[in-house]
Amino acid sequence: MMRVIGLTGGIGTGKTTVSNYLASHYNLPVLDADIYAREAVKVGSPILGEIVKRYGADILLPDGTLDRRKLGNIVFNSPEERRWLEQQIHPYVRDRMIEKMQALNSHPTVVLVVPLLFEVGMTALCTETWVVYCSEQHQLQRLIKRDRLTLEQAQARITSQMPIQAKCDRADVVLDNSSTLEDLLKQVDTHLKIKN
Ligand code: ATP
Numbered sequence: 678m679m680r681v682i683g684l685t686g687g688i689g690t691g692k693t694t695v696s697n698y699l700a701s702h703y704n705l706p707v708l709d710a711d712i713y714a715r716e717a718v719k720v721g722s723p724i725l726g727e728i729v730k731r732y733g734a735d736i737l738l739p740d741g742t743l744d745r746r747k748l749g750n751i752v753f754n755s756p757e758e759r760r761w762l763e764q765q766i767h768p769y770v771r772d773r774m775i776e777k778m779q780a781l782n783s784h785p786t787v788v789l790v791v792p793l794l795f796e797v798g799m800t801a802l803c804t805e806t807w808v809v810y811c812s813e814q815h816q817l818q819r820l821i822k823r824d825r826l827t828l829e830q831a832q833a834r835i836t837s838q839m840p841i842q843a844k845c846d847r848a849d850v851v852l853d854n855s856s857t858l859e860d861l862l863k864q865v866d867t868h869l870k871i872k873n
Contacts, residue, residue, distance in 0.1 A: 680786040683803030685794035691854040808848035
């Protein structure tokens with residue numbers, strides 16, 4: 678049976694750092710929900726049409742693509758709007774993931790990076806779940822630095838999500854990314870080997 682690692686975490690806790698390492702160091706195929714979520718709203722897609730219907734053409738940039746910053750500010754401040762958006766995008770992402778996994782069925786191990794792994798029940802596709810955790814202080818620092826957010830914006834993004842502790846409670850593996858990169862990658866090595 679294929680080993681399917683469902684990788685998740687909070688915003689900015691280090692999912693991409695871990696998945697890049699699994700891809701580059703272990704040559705594992707990585708399917709990234711964010712990539713399919715972006716694909717779901719590309720110019721001309723039915724889902725982008727629904728978004729424009731709901732928020733008006735102001736939600737688009739001059740070149741006709743989605744203004745993600747604007748949409749982000751709407752959904753990160755409104756649970757109801759966030760739920761609506763997730764309901765549009767999630768089925769598409771799920772279908773694409775299943776399709777890609779079927780194409781990869783000769784691989785012993787694949788990695789699914791899914792920020793909303795627990796929230797949308799995507800755990801059903803995985804044989805194990807990994808959460809990348811870090812302290813909220815680190816999370817804030819890294820978000821502010823990487824995305825040029827204010828403290829308030831970073832805080833709103835964090836509190837809009839399922840609490841990281843709830844994710845840790847549900848996960849098979851918790852990777853603690855509150856220290857150095859090296860320390861994080863060592864934990865990855867350990868957990869990857871456990872079942873290999
Ligand atoms: P998002 O949810 O926004 O997609 P993510 O969970 O994929 O984020 P990363 O992009 O991997 O998180 O990491 C967030 C930021 O923190 C990046 O700029 C990354 O380089 C940095 N970072 C990750 N781990 C560490 C670490 N141990 N020490 C210092 N910086 C780190």
